[in-house]
Amino acid sequence: MSRxxxxxxxxxxxxxxVVGLGATAGSASAGSGRDRDLAALRDLRQRQDAAWxxxxxxxxxxxxxxxxxxxxxxxxxMSGRAEIEEGMGYYFENYMRGxxxxxxxxRIRFPEPDLAFIVxxxxxxxxxxxxxxxxxxxxNTNVAVKRDGRWLYTSFQNTRIRPLRP
Numbered sequence: 001m002s003r004x005x006x007x008x009x010x011x012x013x014x015x016x017x018v019v020g021l022g023a024t025a026g027s028a029s030a031g032s033g034r035d036r037d038l039a040a041l042r043d044l045r046q047r048q049d050a051a052w053x054x055x056x057x058x059x060x061x062x063x064x065x066x067x068x069x070x071x072x073x074x075x076x077x078m079s080g081r082a083e084i085e086e087g088m089g090y091y092f093e094n095y096m097r098g099x100x101x102x103x104x105x106x107r108i109r110f111p112e113p114d115l116a117f118i119v120x121x122x123x124x125x126x127x128x129x130x131x132x133x134x135x136x137x138x139x140n141t142n143v144a145v146k147r148d149g150r151w152l153y154t155s156f157q158n159t160r161i162r163p164l165r166p
Contacts, residue, residue, distance in 0.1 A: 034110070040151045041108060041116060041144060048153075053100040057089035064153045065145065071157040073124075073138055098127045104137075114146040121161075137161045 044063055051059035061084040064070065070078045070087075078087040105121040120140050123132035143155035 037110070037116070037146070037151070038108065041118065044144065044151050044153070045103070049101045055092035055097045057085045057092055060088050061085035065147070068154050068156070073158045073160060096124065099124045102132055104132065116144040116151070118142040118144060134162055
């Protein structure tokens with residue numbers, strides 16, 4: 001099995017696990033601690049969105065662990081923060097400058113206190129766009145970990161909802 005297929009299979013397994021966890025997964029650590037974690041994960045997403053909008057590959061890579069995996073909308077795989085910075089720098093410079101991210105939906109589950117599965121629906125907005133198009137709409141599955149009290153993404157996979165047609 002190719003590396004890409006293994007990663008895709010892993011992401012699909014994580015997505016299924018997120019769906020299967022249901023609303024009770026977060027209840028083990030209810031209260032202000034969970035509220036702080038949710039706020040920290042919102043902040044992490046906002047930093048990711050701001051870095052994207054600024055086309056700042058270094059800031060974008062900084063929301064990932066040093067050993068993170070990122071699979072892009074078109075299936076490219078980047079492994080490690082340095083490769084994420086390099087790869088996203090290329091995308092920002094050549095294709096994505098002037099774009100921004102729009103999140104439509106987000107579901108967060110905590111199977112462990114320092115582990116979060118996040119499934120989001122959203123898109124990349126091109127200059128002048130205010131809403132997601134069918135062609136741009138995607139689902140991304142994130143795995144975030146809390147290390148030394150700080151949340152970072154350790155895995156990210158983005159998948160088109162509707163495949164591109166020739």
